[in-house]
Amino acid sequence: MTRFLKVVAAATAATLALAACGGNDDSSGTGTSGGNVSAADVDAALAKGGSLTVWAWDNTLKNVVSTFQNKYPNVKVELVNAGTGDKQYTALQNAIAAGSGVPDVAQIEYYALPQFALAMSIADVGGYGASGLQSTFTPGPWNAVTLGADKVYALPIDSGPMALFYNKEVFDKHGITVPATWAEYVEAARKLHKADPKVYITGDSGDAGFTTSMIWQAGGKPFQTSGTDVTINLADPGSAKFAQTWQPMITEKLVASIPPWSDEWFKALGDGTIASLPTGAWMPGNLVTGAAAASGKWRVAPMPQWEAGGKASAENGGSSLAVPEKSADKALAYAFLKYAAVDEGKDSRIKEGAFPATTADIAKPEFLNAEFKYFGGQKANEIFAQSAQNVVPGWSYLPFQVYANSIFNDTVGKSYVSATPLADGLKAWQDQSAKYGNEQGFTVK
Amino acid sequence: MADTLVVGRKRRSWAGWKFVGPFMAVFALVFLAPIGYSIYLSLYRNRLVGGNSFVGLDNYTQALQDTQFWSGFGRVTLFLVVQVPIMLILALLVALAIDSGRLFGKAFFRVTIFLPYAVPAVVATLMWGFMYGPQFGLVGNINDALNVTLPDPLSGSLALASIGNIVTWEFVGYNMLIFYSALRVVPASLYESAEIDGAGQFRIITAIKLPAIRGALVIATIFSVIGSFQLFNEPAILRPLAKNVLTTSYTPNMYAYQLSFSGQQYNYAATVAIIMGLITMVIAYVVQLRGTRES
Numbered sequence: 217m218t219r220f221l222k223v224v225a226a227a228t229a230a231t232l233a234l235a236a237c238g239g240n241d242d243s244s245g246t247g248t249s250g251g252n253v254s255a256a257d258v259d260a261a262l263a264k265g266g267s268l269t270v271w272a273w274d275n276t277l278k279n280v281v282s283t284f285q286n287k288y289p290n291v292k293v294e295l296v297n298a299g300t301g302d303k304q305y306t307a308l309q310n311a312i313a314a315g316s317g318v319p320d321v322a323q324i325e326y327y328a329l330p331q332f333a334l335a336m337s338i339a340d341v342g343g344y345g346a347s348g349l350q351s352t353f354t355p356g357p358w359n360a361v362t363l364g365a366d367k368v369y370a371l372p373i374d375s376g377p378m379a380l381f382y383n384k385e386v387f388d389k390h391g392i393t394v395p396a397t398w399a400e401y402v403e404a405a406r407k408l409h410k411a412d413p414k415v416y417i418t419g420d421s422g423d424a425g426f427t428t429s430m431i432w433q434a435g436g437k438p439f440q441t442s443g444t445d446v447t448i449n450l451a452d453p454g455s456a457k458f459a460q461t462w463q464p465m466i467t468e469k470l471v472a473s474i475p476p477w478s479d480e481w482f483k484a485l486g487d488g489t490i491a492s493l494p495t496g497a498w499m500p501g502n503l504v505t506g507a508a509a510a511s512g513k514w515r516v517a518p519m520p521q522w523e524a525g526g527k528a529s530a531e532n533g534g535s536s537l538a539v540p541e542k543s544a545d546k547a548l549a550y551a552f553l554k555y556a557a558v559d560e561g562k563d564s565r566i567k568e569g570a571f572p573a574t575t576a577d578i579a580k581p582e583f584l585n586a587e588f589k590y591f592g593g594q595k596a597n598e599i600f601a602q603s604a605q606n607v608v609p610g611w612s613y614l615p616f617q618v619y620a621n622s623i624f625n626d627t628v629g630k631s632y633v634s635a636t637p638l639a640d641g642l643k644a645w646q647d648q649s650a651k652y653g654n655e656q657g658f659t660v661k
Numbered sequence: 662m663a664d665t666l667v668v669g670r671k672r673r674s675w676a677g678w679k680f681v682g683p684f685m686a687v688f689a690l691v692f693l694a695p696i697g698y699s700i701y702l703s704l705y706r707n708r709l710v711g712g713n714s715f716v717g718l719d720n721y722t723q724a725l726q727d728t729q730f731w732s733g734f735g736r737v738t739l740f741l742v743v744q745v746p747i748m749l750i751l752a753l754l755v756a757l758a759i760d761s762g763r764l765f766g767k768a769f770f771r772v773t774i775f776l777p778y779a780v781p782a783v784v785a786t787l788m789w790g791f792m793y794g795p796q797f798g799l800v801g802n803i804n805d806a807l808n809v810t811l812p813d814p815l816s817g818s819l820a821l822a823s824i825g826n827i828v829t830w831e832f833v834g835y836n837m838l839i840f841y842s843a844l845r846v847v848p849a850s851l852y853e854s855a856e857i858d859g860a861g862q863f864r865i866i867t868a869i870k871l872p873a874i875r876g877a878l879v880i881a882t883i884f885s886v887i888g889s890f891q892l893f894n895e896p897a898i899l900r901p902l903a904k905n906v907l908t909t910s911y912t913p914n915m916y917a918y919q920l921s922f923s924g925q926q927y928n929y930a931a932t933v934a935i936i937m938g939l940i941t942m943v944i945a946y947v948v949q950l951r952g953t954r955e956s
Contacts, residue, residue: 306922335709422905444710475901480797616709622909622923629905633817652924657710
């Protein structure tokens, strides 16, 4: 009975607390977060000092925390790694539901922001001065943290305009030219795998982030939200284009089914088993540490295109820092946000390899001309910066994207392990996401 | 007369409560309260839009028609029907072998077979997960060394069997110990008289040993039934290695976990947990009835 009890007890505790804090939100939360505060509060909070708990998994924040504490000696910051991505969101949601142990600052990826914003569990920091930062950030990330409204739910700390990372040595060995379109990419995958059956052009075992970014680049807009009306259409032209092109990659077993971020995956990136990766501009740091064996062999190219001669790109990943509504000292928390996203903290993070979300930094010559040793001295930032400008506008995520992504492998995953066509997998994902949305009180069409 | 009776009654009940009080308090706190509260929870529905509302038995109606829940239930039932007999028969054979006294190094065997149970389930699963790896794990190494292609142990058709293998490895020793300790209390004089009557080892097993440990067999079966229905650790830990096969509703407990922690649907998760708890109780009770009636 113990496991049963654990589940019940956990559910019990969480819901008890949820009920309790529901009341708090009604009495104190409504409309106050953005209104009664000002930038002066932030300075006052810094002068007064205090302590902050920051939940983040981004390594570049370690330095930010120590320099922040040096600059403001009366502020004590504790940096906690509560898990990466959805693991942290689960922990954060539980802490928020329980009403205790909620951090003052949390790292949240762009795709997850709508979910926290909708539940009103993160504060609108517009009133602390964030609403004046529109021109500071590049349009993609800014749109992601404002959710197209006049509130600011977080400050962007990086962005992930996509590019094609490829192992030039493997490509050259088998006479593969860098594909300019996805059709060429599929052809290259066939050629490569035929030449050496142990080599795959890329690894893909079903990843929600990758799939949504591919659809984004193809011009799809499968998720639309207006108030509580949600539209999900994973059969729109962009999604269909992706499903059709990517299908042979799975059917002909041209992609390695190695789970991303596993030890196997990094090993495969290092030894040439996986020869390329279409992913976000935040990848270089991971390659340097995770696949050191392949240093100097990899290069970066613009994303293959859906239309020959096109220039479209998409964002993949990218994070922001948000202040949970339950934080005891929101003004002080915002001071840390600003330091890490706009002021000195941002500079040290860019030096450590974070891809900037700030307009000024992305245009700086020293940034664009930086030579990457890992990429054989290539000035990779030029390609990333170009990609950032070509991100297809108008994309949005679901207000329950974290949950939707959690069932991606239940549904679309079937297409990777059985004869289910990718288009049917996407349809199943749409249906189950819609079911959840309706259960949660949205009107999903 | 009436007064003394009342006083006497009071004193009696007070004394009784004093003895069971500490137990009852803990029992109520950690057992009755959570169950009561989850029943309460299961009658409500809390939504992102629209808040909390009383829905009566709607959650139960939904769960009874929920294909994800029932397919997970079907999976653990299959697991129960196949894995539990294999595990218990293996455990019984080992226990009888050790008890026969004819085994050389019996203490060594006993400890070795029990050892996997001492390995935490999480560690054991991670270890097996590594061995199952078709690229860089043991399976991969065998493939490379012998130039063969073994099927992926975590592919759709084999995953449940691979999980069964881990669970069997973990729990054979535990069940063996239950059987063995039950066998130890059988007086040796019974065996001697059986031998004098001309019974062979096999006859002694069927006529004396098995009937003597019937109680232990029933208990071990009930534990295993409960364990199977609550299958969670192994598939949940292996999930990152085979997300497409080990879905979020692979077992009813994983489904409840997913509903609660990814979906924030605590009410529905509580409903699923209660239904699973009820089914488990009924089946465990049937096993117990059958086990005792035959004796």
